[in-house]
């Protein structure tokens with residue numbers, strides 16, 4: 001058994017984004033029918049209903065914990081059902097929530113060595129006291145079981161693999177050429193499985209391209225939660241909120257010949273769900289023509305609080 005709880009379905013900034021007044025942010029802020037607020041990108045997973053691992057820790061983690069009773073302490077005086085965190089990259093929307101997890105709580109934090117190295121260079125993360133918090137490197141392409149700080153098995157198995165992407169925005173180095181110093185491992189995807197039965201799914205909240213290797217991994221799978229950042233590659237400039245394209249930000253768009261809907265067409269994935277959706281993306285409006293198109297292509301649009309049982 002695997003249970004997935006979507007804590008945050010939005011991309012960096014969430015929806016509405018604090019300084020954005022484009023169509024979607026405005027509609028969500030105005031509580032228009034068919035809209036709902038989305039916090040920043042994170043899911044929680046359990047294989048036993050008691051102990052959960054977070055996959056990414058968003059700057060909204062405090063409010064996400066408050067909103068979802070599964071994340072509340074269950075024993076007195078101190079307790080958390082959160083055993084640890086798995087990180088898929090070093091983006092602010094995926095790591096800033098680690099700072100919310102201070103206060104002397106046992107945790108294990110799994111990440112690629114590249115991500116651990118930037119966290120260890122940034123001393124603010126020392127609030128995660130090493131007496132309580134174990135930082136563990138994830139080996140790529142090798143299945144292993146997540147364990148809590150004391151080595152107790154979670155029943156959740158992980159296989160991590162590198163996917164095309166980009167170094168975190170706050171680490172971009174223009175002197176390093178057009179990929180800004182991006183290296184293998186800066187963005188990873190995860191296959192998440194339950195140890196006890198054959199349930200599994202993929203969590204890939206950032207991805208710039210579906211390579212043959214990635215297509216072969218996800219082919220015929222039960223479920224993929226996939227990067228849904230933008231509808232169109234140039235959506236930020238056409239909405240007049242920025243100049244960057246999706247590709248420049250390390251994301252694939254949903255639509256068009258280079259988009260994820262097209263790339264998934266022949267992969268026979270049973271359940272396809274967009275996550276990490278930017279506030280400029282019209283699929284966030286339930287009555288938009290773009291939402292209709294994704295649904296016609298058998299995609300679901302995740303929302304905060306969405307629960308999926310596998």
Ligand code: MLT
Nearest residue numbers: 011012091092093169249
């Ligand atoms: C992204 O997904 O592209 C990043 O979260 C952008 C950011 O850091 O704001």
Ligand code: MN
Nearest residue numbers: 011012091093
């Ligand atoms: Mn992001």
